[in-house]
Amino acid sequence: MARKLLFENINIPGIDTFEVYRKNGGYRAVEKAIKTMSSDDIVEEVKKSGLRGRGGAGFPTGMKWSFLAKPEGKARYLVCNGDESEPGTFKDRYLMTYIPHLLIEGMIVSSYALGANTSYIYLRGEMMPQIRILEKAIAEARNAGFLGKNILGSGYDLELYVQPGGGAYICGEETALIESLEGKRGNPRIKPPFPAISGLYGCPTVVNNVESIAAVVPIINDGGDEYAKVGIGRSTGTKLISASGNLVKPGVYEIELGLSVEDFIYSDEYCGGIANGKKLKAVVPGGSSVPILPANLILKTVNGEKRLMSYESLSDGGFATGSMLGSGGFIAFDEDQCIVRNTWNYSRFYHHESCGQCSPCREGTGWMEKVLHRLEYGHGKLSDLDLLVDVAKKIEGNTICPLGDAAAWPVASAIRHFRDEFEWHVTNPKEAMERNYGLAKYADPLPKLEEV
C-alpha cells in the first residue's frame, strides 16, 4: 500500500469531529509550530519539503510564502482557495467533507507562519454543505483554544472565516478570488502588483489551494525532509487525484507522486481499469485546462518510457507530446467518446466562464465554441481546423489571466492529436451524426523514435 500523508485517518469513524481528529494526533502540528517554531522555521520546513502548489500551477509553496511583503503596521492575509471549479477536479470538496479539521489545522499553522491574524477560506457558493461543515469545525477548534485570542497561551491571535462565492469559475484565479472576496465581480487584476505585495484590501496576501494548506500539516509533524522523501525528483510528497470519466472506480485517490499512469488507471488499488470492459481512448490528466493525450501517449512518452504521475513526467515532451499534472483532475475517455463533441463542450465552458475583460479571450472563446459547434453538427469545413488552431494561438499569452490559455490548450491539443477524427467529421457529416469515430489508432503502440 502506498503511503498516505493526508488521508491516513480518513476512514476512522467520526474523524470529521474535533474529538476523534484530536485523539488521532490532530492539532499536533499547531502545538509544535506555535510552541517550538518561529515563522521563519516553518517557512524553512515548507521550502525543504519541496511542496508545490496543488491548485494547478505547481509553484513552490515555501518560495511563495517567502515573497510575502511585511510592511510595518499593515495586516497580512492568508486566503485559502476552495473555489474548485476546474472541470475534472473534486478533491478539495472531498477533503473538506470528510476530514475538515485537516484544513483548519493547516490554516492555523500557515496563518501563524505568515503572520496573519485574520484568514479566509473562500469556497465556491455551491459548496454550502462544506461551508456548514467547516464552520462547525472552526467552532470546535475555537472551543478547544486552537483559534481566537491568545492561542495556546502564545499571544498569537487568529480569526478564521469561510466565505462563499457566487458561482463563477474565474474566481478560482487568485486575483479574481480576491476581487470576489471584496464583494465585486470576479475580474482578474493585472499583475504586477502580485498579491504578495498588494492583495486583499491592498494588503500583502497569500492565496493557496486547500490541498496545499492541508499538506503543511504532515510537513510540520514529520519535517520537510521526511516529506521530500516521498515522491519522485522535484515532485515531492503525495497528490490527491480526482479520477472521473469512464473508469471502473472513479473517485479521489491519494497517490505518491511517481506512480505510473498505467498502474493508476488499471490497478485495483486505484481506478480498476476502464468501465464496461471498454478500451481507453484518451486522458486529460490535470483538469480540463491541460492538453488531452491519446491513450498511447498518456501511457508512454515518445521515448518509450513509462509515463508517471508527476509534474515532470506528465509534461515530458512539452505540448507536442506531453500534458500537465495541473490540479490532478484525471479524466478518462473510453473508445466510444467523441473528441470533437468533448472539445466543443470544453470551449462552451470557457466561453461561458470568460470574465470578458480582454478581447482575445472574450471573442476568441466565442469563436472557438461556434466553429466547434458547426464541426460537431456536420456543417464544418476542413479549413476550420486551421482556423481553430489560429484562434487558439491568438488567445494564448495575450490575456490578463491564464483562463485564455486554459481555453486555448484543450482545443489546440485535441486537433494536434485527433486531427483524423476532426477531418472525418467534416468529410462524413451524416455518418458522424450517427456513430462515433471510435478508437482508431489512438491506442496503438507508438512508433520507435528512429522510425519517425
Added chain:
Amino acid sequence: MLSVTETQFVEFSPALIAKFDDVVSRYPIGKQKSALLPILHLVQAEYGWISAPAMDKVAQYLEILPIEVYEVTTFYTMYFTRPTGKFMLEVCRTGPCCLVGAEKIMKHIENKLGVREGEITPDGLFSWRGVECLAACGMAPVLQIGPEYTFYENLTEESVDQLIENLKSNSLQN
C-alpha cells in the same frame, strides 16, 4: 404560470438583518462590501430569488451604490434575478459529466417536467437548468438543489424520477 410579482415586497426581517450583521463582523471596519456575496445568498434563501427592490435594500444596508449590487448579481450564476420553481434542479452539463450520460439525464428531466430549461412547471414546483462543473465529476451525473445545495449523485433516469416524486410529495405534506 406562477404568479409572483416582479416587485415583490421588501422589508428584511430582524432575524435576517441579524444574520447580515454577523456576516459583516467578519471583515475589517469599512470593508463591509465583502459581505455582499454571502448576504445575497441569505436573501435568495429567504425569498427564492433576488428582486431589484431587494438589491436596492441590500445596497442601502451595506452603504454601497445599487449598481455595485446589480453588477454582482448579474455576474455570478447562482443568483436568480427572476423567480424559479420551488425546486430548481441544476444539472451539471460539463465535459466529465457528459462522458457518463449527463446529456441524457437533462433530456429526461426536460421530458419528465414538460418544461424547457429555465421555465417553471405550471404547479410552480419545478425548474431545471444546466450548470457548469460542480466539483463532483467522480459521482457523475450530478444535480444540486438550493438553497442548501443538496447533491444527488450517480443519477439514472429512475433515480431522477424517484427524486421528482419525492420532492412533489414532500411539498404536498408541507
